[in-house]
Amino acid sequence: MTDNHNNRINPRRPFKGTASGLNRIVLTTAPRLNEAPHAKPIRNSQKNNAEQASILVISHSDRGMLDDHARQTVSAAAILANEATNITVVALILGDLRENIASCGADKVIVMPEFSFEKFQPDLELANITAVIERLNPIKILMPDNFIGDGDLGRRLIASQHTKTAATHVIEIDSLHAASPHAAGRKIAFTELPHIILLAADAADTNLPFIGSATIQPTIQSSTQVENTNNQQKSVSPYQNLGLKTIASEQVALEEADLIVSAGNGVSNVETFERLALALDAAIGASRVAVDDGKFSRDKQIGASGKTVTASTYIAIGISGAVQHLQGIKDCRHVIAINRDNSAPIVKRADLSIIGDAEAIMQALINAVAEAKSLSLQEAACACYLLLR
Amino acid sequence: MCMLSIATLVSAGLHPVSGEPRHCRNDSLAMTLGLQLAESIGAEIKVLHAGDENNPALPNYLALNAKKIDVISVASGANIVDSLATNLANTELILTGTRAEDGEDSGLLPYLLAAKLNIPLVANALAIKPIENGIEILQFLPKGKRRSVTVKLPAVVVVHPLAPIELRFAFAQQVSGQIVAHTAQNQSKTSSSKQIQWQIQAAINKPKKLKAQENKSGHERMLAYIASENKGGAVVNEGSSVEKAQVILSYLREHHLINF
Ligand SMILES: Cc1cc2nc3c(=O)[nH]c(=O)nc-3n(C[C@H](O)[C@H](O)[C@H](O)COP(=O)(O)OP(=O)(O)OC[C@H]3O[C@@H](n4cnc5c(N)ncnc54)[C@H](O)[C@@H]3O)c2cc1C
Numbered sequence: 001m002t003d004n005h006n007n008r009i010n011p012r013r014p015f016k017g018t019a020s021g022l023n024r025i026v027l028t029t030a031p032r033l034n035e036a037p038h039a040k041p042i043r044n045s046q047k048n049n050a051e052q053a054s055i056l057v058i059s060h061s062d063r064g065m066l067d068d069h070a071r072q073t074v075s076a077a078a079i080l081a082n083e084a085t086n087i088t089v090v091a092l093i094l095g096d097l098r099e100n101i102a103s104c105g106a107d108k109v110i111v112m113p114e115f116s117f118e119k120f121q122p123d124l125e126l127a128n129i130t131a132v133i134e135r136l137n138p139i140k141i142l143m144p145d146n147f148i149g150d151g152d153l154g155r156r157l158i159a160s161q162h163t164k165t166a167a168t169h170v171i172e173i174d175s176l177h178a179a180s181p182h183a184a185g186r187k188i189a190f191t192e193l194p195h196i197i198l199l200a201a202d203a204a205d206t207n208l209p210f211i212g213s214a215t216i217q218p219t220i221q222s223s224t225q226v227e228n229t230n231n232q233q234k235s236v237s238p239y240q241n242l243g244l245k246t247i248a249s250e251q252v253a254l255e256e257a258d259l260i261v262s263a264g265n266g267v268s269n270v271e272t273f274e275r276l277a278l279a280l281d282a283a284i285g286a287s288r289v290a291v292d293d294g295k296f297s298r299d300k301q302i303g304a305s306g307k308t309v310t311a312s313t314y315i316a317i318g319i320s321g322a323v324q325h326l327q328g329i330k331d332c333r334h335v336i337a338i339n340r341d342n343s344a345p346i347v348k349r350a351d352l353s354i355i356g357d358a359e360a361i362m363q364a365l366i367n368a369v370a371e372a373k374s375l376s377l378q379e380a381a382c383a384c385y386l387l388l389r
Numbered sequence: 390m391c392m393l394s395i396a397t398l399v400s401a402g403l404h405p406v407s408g409e410p411r412h413c414r415n416d417s418l419a420m421t422l423g424l425q426l427a428e429s430i431g432a433e434i435k436v437l438h439a440g441d442e443n444n445p446a447l448p449n450y451l452a453l454n455a456k457k458i459d460v461i462s463v464a465s466g467a468n469i470v471d472s473l474a475t476n477l478a479n480t481e482l483i484l485t486g487t488r489a490e491d492g493e494d495s496g497l498l499p500y501l502l503a504a505k506l507n508i509p510l511v512a513n514a515l516a517i518k519p520i521e522n523g524i525e526i527l528q529f530l531p532k533g534k535r536r537s538v539t540v541k542l543p544a545v546v547v548v549h550p551l552a553p554i555e556l557r558f559a560f561a562q563q564v565s566g567q568i569v570a571h572t573a574q575n576q577s578k579t580s581s582s583k584q585i586q587w588q589i590q591a592a593i594n595k596p597k598k599l600k601a602q603e604n605k606s607g608h609e610r611m612l613a614y615i616a617s618e619n620k621g622g623a624v625v626n627e628g629s630s631v632e633k634a635q636v637i638l639s640y641l642r643e644h645h646l647i648n649f
Pocket of ligand 1: 263265266286288289290301302303304305306307317318321322324325328338339340356358
């Protein structure tokens with residue numbers, strides 16, 4: 001009630017007479033910028049607790065979180081579910097999950113932490129998701145069509161489910177249709193919304209007017225299932241993992257790098273900056289001004305007229321955050337800014353902003369990293385020693 | 390090391406700008422990888438195309454050093470998975486590209502084939518090395534990660550577009566190579582898997598994003614628009630440089646972005 005009262009516009013506010021009648025002047029209070037956004041309502045999905053139709057989203061997590069592509073896929077499912085009543089959105093997450101995914105509209109969450117994307121075990125994964133699908137009998141299945149295992153697993157699922165319609169690399173979706181590129185992207189092919197949908201990146205918006213309830217479902221059933229198949233398949237699985245390796249950051253293309261430190265006009269000492277990159281094993285990027293100054297080569301430039309990067313972590317040092325620069329980092333998940341001006345535009349974009357002199361903070365960070373590394377080395381050595389004794 | 394039998398599947402591609410028929414780049418990578426592998430271990434290799442033997446794209450593969458291309462003639466619209474499966478039943482290693490360029494581009498064919506033949510499949514391969522009873526594959530993962538896995542044979546391997554392979558064209562090879570047509574033994578008009586009806590249009594408009602419907606008043610929408618400018622994360626103003634460095638380090642640790 002009080003809330004309503006505050007939002008009410010005075011009906012007797014001043015007016016101007018114009019040819020078309022009275023033109024009331026809106027003199028409400030200016031929007032309060034620091035006001036916390038209204039909490040979004042939970043989408044009303046549980047009308048009754050009886051058997052409910054569901055849309056299933058299957059995705060791998062990356063270090064305990066869903067990446068943007070996976071979040072878009074969950075949101076797409078939530079938007080489709082919202083148009084009908086009585087449909088729940090179930091998210092089946094392969095790999096561990098340490099964040100709450102209610103904001104992208106998941107109602108129920110099943111986590112199978114043993115299936116990290118880093119390990120190649122498609123036969124076991126397929127057996128387990130098939131078991132979940134049989135149990136839930138979802139009306140639609142959505143997966144992100146990506147390279148961290150879901151594109152692969154999704155196609156295996158499609159090949160194993162002969163009776164169900166499917167579409168891959170779906171770039172446009174609504175409640176009735178799906179569309180995929182055809183003939184190398186020169187044409188577009190529409191179809192009725194199929195049963196299994198592998199969604200391309202950026203096909204759905206993650207901004208929802210509601211949230212899901214995101215209750216974590218117990219996974220007893222699934223883990224016993226895993227053990228069963230494990231026992232059966234240990235000897236017969238045709239696949240074997242020999243391990244994962246990460247290419248040294250200097251050799252990775254900037255577009256592919258996972259951790260980037262980037263220098264702008266506020267970095268005076270390039271040598272310290274390069275030592276920091278080495279300490280963090282990060283790839284090096286730069287703003288246009290830093291490149292124009294000759295501090296870095298042109299291929300390091302990030303932004304509208306440079307490269308677009310998708311690193312999970314982007315550390316912007318002495319970069320003001322001009323729109324042209326921000327365009328290049330729109331897909332970065334964690335942005336950390338070091339800047340001496342707390343009103344620089346980068347501060348609005350960054351998840352963490354450290355206000356202070358770049359040189360001093362870089363020096364301190366190099367020391368802190370060295371210390372942390374030696375500590376974890378000591379710990380490892382200790383553990384080794386204890387094991388050997 | 391026993392003699393391997395290798396087959397690589399090639400499809401007709403389209404030039405991305407002119408739309409002229411030509412080789413499909415992804416399939417050419419897979420074929421070249423197969424030819425190199427076959428040469429290094431002295432294996433037998435077959436280059437296979439299902440479709441029309443007069444397709445003007447096929448001579449491109451000859452120029453890329455396929456000595457001979459076997460074409461299984463299937464009518465357009467017939468199910469090629471079944472005909473390929475009958476042809477490949479005794480092949481130990483089947484190589485394909487990641488996505489075709491002409492038709493559906495769905496990237497499903499190798500998966501349907503592996504399911505039909507009931508053999509394992511490894512996707513995103515960058516390199517292949519024969520080992521004791523199987524092959525070792527270097528797989529592409531995003532963010533500069535690579536993974537090594539082994540798989541027992543027979544198997545289907547899908548080669549990733551970033552595989553470090555150089556394509557070399559030679560007109561002399563295109564002239565000396567041959568294309569041999571075979572009739573398909575097992576032609577079924579009815580596809581084994583579900584058929585989808587596609588409606589195909591020229592891709593003129595940008596695809597529309599799926600967005601949630603919001604019924605807000607104009608005033609609310611304007612407020613949301615102005616207020617959304619005001620996002621941003623934690624800001625640390627106070628403290629010494631050492632403390633600030635610790636804040637960064639703990640942020641990186643908390644989100645598992647570093648491993649020390
Ligand atoms: C058509 C066009 C295309 C462009 N394309 C790109 C592009 O692709 N990429 C790109 O980056 N730019 C691009 N720009 C330029 C862009 O508009 C900005 O000018 C540029 O990004 C600014 O770079 P900067 O942040 O390094 O420098 P500045 O704007 O000078 O910012 C320096 C920042 O460092 C801080 N600082 C200074 N000293 C210190 C210190 N000692 N310690 C801590 N902080 C300090 C300051 O507070 C300031 O915020 C383009 C511009 C145009 C017109």
